[in-house]
Amino acid sequence: MLRLKSYREPMITALLCNFLLVAASANGWQGAPAPPAQVSQEFSQPEMRVPASVRMDCTYLGNALRATEQRVERDERFVAANPQPESPSTTGNLKAPAVNLAYDRKLLEHDRAELDKCAAWNERAKQEPTKDCSSSEFFDFHVTHDDGPAHDVELYRQPESATFFFESSLSVDADGAPNAYHPDNIGLDDITNAGAPGSWSGVAADKSGELFIQGPGDPFPGYYVSVTDLSDRAKAANDPTRYVDASRIPYIVLPEGIEAQTGARPGDFAVVFNLQNGKRSPAIFADTGPEDRIGEGSVALAESLGLWSDARSGGTTRGILYLVFSGSGNGTPRPIEEINAEVGKLFSAWGGNSQLTACGIR
Numbered sequence: 001m002l003r004l005k006s007y008r009e010p011m012i013t014a015l016l017c018n019f020l021l022v023a024a025s026a027n028g029w030q031g032a033p034a035p036p037a038q039v040s041q042e043f044s045q046p047e048m049r050v051p052a053s054v055r056m057d058c059t060y061l062g063n064a065l066r067a068t069e070q071r072v073e074r075d076e077r078f079v080a081a082n083p084q085p086e087s088p089s090t091t092g093n094l095k096a097p098a099v100n101l102a103y104d105r106k107l108l109e110h111d112r113a114e115l116d117k118c119a120a121w122n123e124r125a126k127q128e129p130t131k132d133c134s135s136s137e138f139f140d141f142h143v144t145h146d147d148g149p150a151h152d153v154e155l156y157r158q159p160e161s162a163t164f165f166f167e168s169s170l171s172v173d174a175d176g177a178p179n180a181y182h183p184d185n186i187g188l189d190d191i192t193n194a195g196a197p198g199s200w201s202g203v204a205a206d207k208s209g210e211l212f213i214q215g216p217g218d219p220f221p222g223y224y225v226s227v228t229d230l231s232d233r234a235k236a237a238n239d240p241t242r243y244v245d246a247s248r249i250p251y252i253v254l255p256e257g258i259e260a261q262t263g264a265r266p267g268d269f270a271v272v273f274n275l276q277n278g279k280r281s282p283a284i285f286a287d288t289g290p291e292d293r294i295g296e297g298s299v300a301l302a303e304s305l306g307l308w309s310d311a312r313s314g315g316t317t318r319g320i321l322y323l324v325f326s327g328s329g330n331g332t333p334r335p336i337e338e339i340n341a342e343v344g345k346l347f348s349a350w351g352g353n354s355q356l357t358a359c360g361i362r
Helices: 036-042 059-081 101-127 299-304 336-350 352-358
Strands: 002-004 134-143 151-157 163-173 251-255 269-274 280-289 296-298 316-325
Touching: 059 101, 163 299, 251 299, 251 316, 269 336, 280 296, 280 299, 280 336, 296 299, 316 336, 336 352
Parallel strands: 163 296, 251 280
Antiparallel strands: 002 134, 134 151, 151 163, 163 316, 251 296, 269 280, 269 316
C-alpha cells in the first residue's frame, strides 16, 4: 500500500562547508624572514572541507609559487657569490637582501605542494558531478505481506529528480526463468508463488486458463512457461524466451501501482547495493509484485550481490539499497551488456559514488 506524504525537511543533508581562500603576495615577504623553525606553524592551516564538485581557483597559488621560485634563485645566486654572507647590518650595505636560504627552500616546497593539491582537487571535481544531497522522503510504502511483520519502507528522492532510492529486504524471484516452475513442483520456485487457477501471475496460460508446458524444442521441456511483466511482445506468449530470465538477468521487482507515484515502468534501469558486503549490481525493472510488498529481485541479482540465491528460501531481510532511474528504459527486455552500459551512464550522471557518500547511503 502506498501512503502519500508531503515533502518534509531533508532526511540526509551533506555538510557543505564555506571555505576561505587566503591570497598570498606575489611580491615576496617584507622585512627579515621568520626562522625556519616557525615555518610549519605559520603555514599550518585548518583542514578545509569543501564539496567535491566545487572547483578551486589555483591562480594565486601559481603566482605565489613563481614568486618563491624567484626568491630562491636570487638567494642562491647571492649565496654563491658570498660563501660566508654577512647581514646588511654588519656590511653596512642596506640594499643587500636578507637571506635565509633554508627557509626559502622550505617555503618553495610548501607552495609546490599546495598547488599540486589544488590541481588534484580540480581534477577530481571534473570527474565527480556533484557531492551534495538534499534528498527528501516523498512517501511511505506500507508492507503488510504475510511473510513478515507490518512495517513502513521510506522512499527518497532529490527535488526535481526522477531517481529514487529505498532500503529494504531482498526476496528472490525466479519468474521468467524457463526452469522456474514444474507440474511436480521441482522447479526453482514453489508453484504456489506462481498464483492459482484463475489468477496465475508467474506462468503463462491460454485463453481457457490452461497453462503452457514447454515442448522438446524449448529450454526445459515439461516445465511451465514462466512470465515477467517485461517481455518481448514480438514473440509468442508460449515462447519461454519472450520473458526476462531470472537466472541470467539481474532484475528488480516493484509493487503494483508504484508507477503512479514514482514514474518507474518495467524496462527502467536500477543499481542495487548490498550494504552488508559492499557488492553492487546493475539491474532492470522486469516484474511487478503484490501492492503490499517491496524488496524483491531475480536469482541472478541475488547472486551478483553475494546473497543465497535460492528462490524458495534465499535472500535477506535487510541491508539492500535500491536506486531506481525512473523513465530510463524503453519498455523492452535488454541483454546484460546493454543493462551494464546504461546503468553505468545513469549512475555516473546521477553523481556516482560521491553522491552516495553525500547522501549517507554508502
